[in-house]
Amino acid sequence: MVTSIVSSLGGGSGLDTAKLVDDLANASRAPKANMLAKRLQTVQSKISAVAQARSDLESFAKSLTELVAGGTMQSQPSPSDTSALSAVANAGARIGNLASEIVIDQLARSQTVYSDYVADPAASIGQGNMTLSVGGQDFAISIDAAHDSLNGLASAINISGSGVSASVVSDGNGSRLVLRGQTGSAKAFTLTSTDAALQGFAYGSGGTMTLGQAAQDAKFTLDSVAYVRDSNSVADVISGVTLTIKKASPGTSVSIGVTRPTEPLRQTIQDFVSVYNTLKKDMEAARTATGGDGALRTLDRQLSSFLSTPLSSDPTISRLSDIGIATNRDGTISLDAAKLDTALKNNPDAVEALFSPTRDSTHTATSDPGIAVALQKLSDGATGTNGMLASLGKRLDSESAGIVKDQSRMDEREAAYRSRLEKQFGTLDSRISALKATQSYLEQQVKVWTSSNN
Incomplete structure (x- = not known):
């Protein structure tokens, strides 16, 4: 029906009524469509900015957690013969002064x-x-x-x-x-x-x-003390270290020293500064996009205070600020390399504890969270089900969905308005066409009458 009306508009009257309908319909729809499109674009920009900030925070926390779990951020035992013995420090163990000798007389079988x-x-x-x-x-x-x-x-x-x-x-x-x-x-x-x-x-x-x-026990001597164990994996002879004996060599001594993670720590701290500044930049972009949303302001304050948050119970080095990380005037952070080198030289165990905190009856996740746990807690509070960023994201998604619904309703109303215009102009076109036919008939009759009189 609509198609037939549109195709016939202007057919009888001679007027371009189809163009008139298009112009009137577009004049009605365009400002509303533009307004809704701008609103949707604005909300989508907010969603994108918040999503980027959330992704940065989650990735930051996850990467630190995985790095710490890998054991590269703490001192590790270093056997002189790895074909005879392997050794791994337990999470959070402080073994900086380890120096032992082991003689493996017999493997467990x-x-x-x-x-x-x-x-x-x-x-x-x-x-x-x-x-x-x-x-x-x-x-x-x-x-x-x-x-x-x-x-x-x-x-x-x-x-x-x-x-x-x-x-x-x-x-x-x-x-x-x-x-x-x-x-x-x-x-x-x-x-x-x-x-x-x-x-x-x-x-x-x-x-x-x-x-x-035949079944047999492992037999070995550690620092001149003889031990017998039923397994080749031994975790109770050196505090915080699990030994795995792999080859018996009676009379041959294997030394166990320590390898400090000085360079991995230094590189990780430098990377922390870089990633933190990227996170702050994207967080600021999200704040700007959302007009300074309260949740983002709160999260920004939490990030800014992170440098002064106690991460361990060490009396000398317990905060990131203690190893040379400081806040700049613009909110970014920087590293004092000289202060970090001094901390790594004079108190390496304490620097390690910021990343791989000691865990025992007096060193808990509350007293000694370490950087990974503390950052993960901040991330969970922001990105969890009811977290600040999660809630903000839901609000923005809801606002976006509302605008899409408004667009759909607007399209329906404007389509109905166009239909009314087409109907009205179709009626007008028919009337004008009838009037023109009447006019043509009268003109013809006038000519006939005039000819008759002559």
Whole structure:
């Protein structure tokens, strides 16, 4: 209907009524559309600026957390022979004065036993009961119809909860059962049965399985003190350090020193200054875009006070300002390299503690949060579900959605207005066309009358 009216506008009257409808409709719609478009562009600019600030803050906190978790921000033990020993400092451990000597006499080993070959691991081996004894504790192994095979026996052992693992290993000679216990002499085991059919898969008291390796403890001497442990991973002989012994070398001493993370710390602190200034810049852009939103002002104050926030309980160096980071007049920060070098030289443990804080009964996340925890807390408070930036983002998204709805309603109203114009001008066009027809008829009659009179 609309199309037919539009195509016929002006057809009878001779007037360009289609253009008149377009001009009137556009004159009505254009200022409203422009106003809503500008409002939407403004809100979208605000959303973009706030999103950038939020992304900066989240990335800043996450990168610091990952960096600290990697252990590169604290001193690490340094063995002289890494093929014989590896060592890692526990998170927050202060090991700056570590200097030890270790002699590894024996590694901890797990017991292994294996059976003779069988042709088919799924074939019957005989049913009955077996007893798996580990460190004085017995575990019942029932070989019923569901477990009557080499594969079934392995499954029954694995679900026993004994700590002994069973596997069926196959090669060109067939398949055999291999059992492996846990490390340490106390974890030695036997697998026995009173059923003759199962003796080929028993070890101890008449069983025919073969001992591959006997269980044994690790034995080593650290700083002239002898130790025996049931594992090659040892975390209780050097405070804050986990040792992993890898090779026995009786009579050969391996020294354990310390590698200070001086350069990683210096580089990280320089990077902190750079990233912080980028964050402040984008935060200022978001404040400008939003007309100085209160949430952004609050967050900016929290960032500005971060340099003076206590990050550790050390009496000498507990804040970023103590290592040479200062606030400039424009709100950015800068680093006094000389002050940082002095802190790294005179009190390296305290500088480390700003990044990898000590954790014990007196050093908690409250008293010694460290830079990563403190920044993550600030980030969570701003970007969490009800955080300042999250709430601001929701408000702006809601405002944007409202403008889009206003645009849709405006389009509907203007479309209705255009339809009314088309109808009105269509009626006008028809009337003018009728009048013109009447005029033409009268003119024709006048000519006829005039001719008749002559």
